[in-house]
Amino acid sequence: MKTLQIKARATCLFTAAVLLLAASFSVALAGEAGFERSGANIEDTASLQRGAKWYVNYCLGCHSLNYMRYNRLATDLQLSDDEVMQNLVFSNAKIGDTMTIAMDEEQAEDWFGKAPPDLSLIGRSRGADWLYAYLRGFYKDEDGSWNNSALDNVAMPNVLWRLQGIQIPVYREETTEEGYTHEVLDHYELTTQGTQSAQEYEETARDLAAFLEYVGEPAALQRKSIGVWVILFLVLFTFLAYLLKVEYWRDVH
Template identity: 60%
Template sequence: MKRKLATTVFALAVGLIAQTASAASEGGGHLQHAGVNARDVAAVQRGAKWFVNYCLSCHSAQYMRYNRLVEDLGLSEDQVMNNLVFSDAKIGETMDIAMRPEQATAWLGKAPPDLSLSARSRGTDWLYTYLLTFYQDESGGWNNLMLPNASMPHVLWQLQGIQKPVYAEHGDEAVVDHLVVDTPGLQTPEEYAQTARDIATFLDYLSEPAKLQRKSIGIWVMLFLAAFALVAYALKAEYWRDVH
């Protein structure tokens, strides 16, 4: 039984290492630290604004309801409906899109993925870096260092501008060394980095909305356990005092 359990644990560890290596080799970009803090309500609010304006037309967030934004982000129903809902959806409905999967497949070649759990599956640093590393290649199409040959266009190009690659020789082939802004956007590089960080922050919140409440409750639980440990030790000492 012990040998079987050890074999299972070893197989899981090997599988996790292989999965991590595969994910790391998926793109050629280097992860940049996002510095995301899902407890920063202002950043989550800004990220929600960018998300519904630039992402929600193609990517759904079908596990999130609009009224949850009211509860967690300190917004009123009117603020959510007037600023974050651009369809006929009601406050209690999920953040879905009008485009059906079969329509998306016919028009785009592939249905865009739901982003409800993207921060948990990819990580906020990956999402942040992905939003920063779109560039226009020699064919005039969009490409990305983190996800090469992705079919997604750079929907935020007006904010960031157009980046072009600078190549370096790597053996017998040229690889992208870094990106430079060829056509400036509406935002400065620092402002766009903050926009990307806000979107990653909202996606982090989106992937686990209970995280904010869970961590707050967790602090009190740990304090209670620490206090209870003292009481339990004192009670044990009292019970065993006459024995010794």
């Protein structure tokens, strides 16, 4: 009888451990390998509001958000419909419309060599850390064209250069074990000052990354808060199941 009891207790502990592990994994998965953590937080409403403002001012001219409606933005970002209409809508769109754009795709391809993609799902496919790296990764190549350390030979100009300034790459020589020397990127040097300090620009990039992550999965806001209740329920349920088990086994003893 004793061993059975020990077994049941061990099962209980095991369940609790699995729950804890699952919770910590979901937190760990939030970052992608190889890129600096963006620190983007979709639960920071002020950050999402700033991100939305940057987005409509600097990005919506080229990139639609076809799956996002203005009134959904209003609800999730805790803004009134009027505030959204006044601060985030510059076209003749109505509050219930999706965030489409009028740009002609073929013409855009002529201009940039590539049509700017819809960014509704970019937060899911690339992740906030990549977006953060991309928005800080623009630099001027030797031939004067824009390039990007996160997306080589990028067709998009750095539309935020007035804020960020213009940076150029500085290389250093590195010798391999076999004796070959080659150039590797050492750091970026700001040749034209922007209106924002490096720290302020990091915040701008973080807000935009958070906004695009949110747009990629608006339901994540609810999912996360519901998740806490689900875990609480499971913990409570485990406790009840344990009490029930004690009750049943009392008669067996």
